Amino acid sequence: MTAISSLITAFFQDYLPHQRGASPHTRDAYADSFRLFFEFARHKLKIAPSAMQLEQIDAPLIVDFLDYLEHHRANTVRTRNLRLAAFKAFFRFVEHRLPAALEQIHRVLAIPAKKTDSRLVPYFHKEEIEAILDAPDPRSRDGIRDRAMLHLAVATGIRVSELLGLCLTDLSLGAEPSVVIQGKGRKQRLMPLWKQTTSALRAWLAIRGEIPVPELFVNARGERLTRWGFDYILNKHARAASRRCPSLLAKKVSPHVLRHTCAMVVLQATGDIRKVALWLGHESIQTTEIYTRTDPTEKLEAINAIVPPKLRKGVFRTEDKLLAMLRAEGLLCGVNRRRMQAQPAHCSSDST
Numbered sequence: 001m002t003a004i005s006s007l008i009t010a011f012f013q014d015y016l017p018h019q020r021g022a023s024p025h026t027r028d029a030y031a032d033s034f035r036l037f038f039e040f041a042r043h044k045l046k047i048a049p050s051a052m053q054l055e056q057i058d059a060p061l062i063v064d065f066l067d068y069l070e071h072h073r074a075n076t077v078r079t080r081n082l083r084l085a086a087f088k089a090f091f092r093f094v095e096h097r098l099p100a101a102l103e104q105i106h107r108v109l110a111i112p113a114k115k116t117d118s119r120l121v122p123y124f125h126k127e128e129i130e131a132i133l134d135a136p137d138p139r140s141r142d143g144i145r146d147r148a149m150l151h152l153a154v155a156t157g158i159r160v161s162e163l164l165g166l167c168l169t170d171l172s173l174g175a176e177p178s179v180v181i182q183g184k185g186r187k188q189r190l191m192p193l194w195k196q197t198t199s200a201l202r203a204w205l206a207i208r209g210e211i212p213v214p215e216l217f218v219n220a221r222g223e224r225l226t227r228w229g230f231d232y233i234l235n236k237h238a239r240a241a242s243r244r245c246p247s248l249l250a251k252k253v254s255p256h257v258l259r260h261t262c263a264m265v266v267l268q269a270t271g272d273i274r275k276v277a278l279w280l281g282h283e284s285i286q287t288t289e290i291y292t293r294t295d296p297t298e299k300l301e302a303i304n305a306i307v308p309p310k311l312r313k314g315v316f317r318t319e320d321k322l323l324a325m326l327r328a329e330g331l332l333c334g335v336n337r338r339r340m341q342a343q344p345a346h347c348s349s350d351s352t
Contacts, residue, residue, distance in 0.1 A: 002054040002101070007094060008034065015093050023186050025161040032227070033086035040065045054094070059107040062087055066111075081113040120294045122252045123260040129154060131241035131248065132234075141207055142220070146233050148204035149217055151197040153255070156181065157262030157280045158191075160255035164225050167214040173198055173205075183281040191279075230255060263291050 012031065016022040022030075038049035044064070045056060066084060069075040075083075091108045094101065124132065133150055137143035153163055162181050170180045177193040193201070208218070215224040235253050242248040251257075259280065266276050277288040 002098060004052045004054050004057060005050045007054060007097075008090075011090050011093050016089075021186075023182070023184070024165060025159070025182075025184065028161055028165075028227075029082065030086040030089065033083045034090075036069070036083070037062075037065050037087075040068055054098070054101060055104065057108075058104055059111055062108060063111060077114045077116045081116070084111060084113055087111075121260045121263075121290055122257050123264045123294070124251065124257065125247070128241070128245050128248050128251065129261055131245035132237055134244075135237035135240040138203075144200075144203050144207060145217060146237060148197075148200040149230070150234070150237070150258070151194070151200040152179070153258040154262055154265075155194045155197040156191045157259045157266075159183075159259060160227050160230055163255075164215070164217065164227060164230060166216040168216055169214070171201065171216060173202060177201075181281065185283070187281065187283075189278075189281045227255070234258070260291075263288070264294065267291050 012027060016027050016030070038052075041047070041052065041057070041061065042049055044061065045052070047056075062084075066080050069083060070077065070080050088109055088111075091105045095105050095109075098105075133147065133154065136146040136150070138147060149163065152158065153160075156179065158166075158181055162183060165182060166179065170182075172178050172180075173193075177198040179191050179193060181189050181191055183189055204217075211218055211222045213222065213224060217225050219225050219229060231254065234255060238248055238251075238253040263276050263280055266279050267273065270276075273288050273292060274285060276282075276291060277285045280288065282288050
């Protein structure tokens with residue numbers, strides 16, 4: 001039997017940062033996946049996570065966990081697949097260290113990812129995002145921080161992991177305000193800031209204080225915000241904004257919807273999908289094409305440019321009641337006549 005705790009520790013503290021060179025965002029996402037899994041496994045196996053053995057973390061348990069995420073936590077299939085990717089990365093790490101567990105490892109690696117539906121991306125309309133941005137109370141410390149975070153998220157289309165990982169040194173509020181974002185694959189991008197966003201950030205920095213952590217946004221204890229903390233903040237302000245904008249009640253609210261909203265704002269303002277890809281930090285423009293399916297602008301331009309085939313003109317007239325009755329009588333007589341003709345003839349023979 002092999003203790004899982006030592007393998008998990010080596011995976012996160014040595015393999016991911018030093019051998020794989022994984023970004024902090026990837027490590028955070030994997031850590032979230034395993035935290036959720038060990039909470040699930042503790043209730044399922046009735047064992048503390050630190051006491052679990054690798055042999056207990058088999059393919060059926062992982063599949064049960066993925067189903068739990070999808071059906072009980074209402075996670076999307078995409079999120080389910082991201083959690084599965086964390087397990088496969090860990091078991092590929094274990095594969096070269098425990099040859100005796102190869103059969104178990106290969107069963108986990110063989111778990112298939114689910115196919116995802118290609119649906120229209122959700123986003124907030126102008127009046128909805130304005131209501132959300134106006135929801136934080138500018139008279140309180142938390143309200144000033146929340147307004148700055150939400151403005152920055154909408155203005156830059158930043159991912160939640162990128163937002164919460166921002167440091168004070170990444171921000172420049174000089175003559176040309178901007179922020180340096182550490183994106184996926186450790187790719188940096190420099191993003192200019194709106195005047196409103198700059199004002200909100202300056203208000204937050206004025207009251208943030210000398211907190212001994214490098215992150216730009218911190219919680220009430222002076223620690224880095226978690227993604228669950230940000231999700232709670234966003235949903236709280238979305239509920240408050242729904243009183244002003246009831247259409248929010250029917251909308252999906254998540255940090256990634258803010259990113260989609262930014263993409264739609266840039267696309268509708270510029271009409272250039274390449275600028276959207278540049279803004280979001282997409283490596284391939286094919287990833288950005290999902291927004292063209294949601295935005296009707298290009299389709300409206302196309303339909304206005306197309307010359308549709310002509311239809312023959314005609315006017316529908318309601319038939320006169322008397323003529324309709326006579327037509328019905330004629331049809332009925334025709335049916336009766338055909339029935340009579342179809343009946344066999346009865347002939348009588350004379351006996352001689």
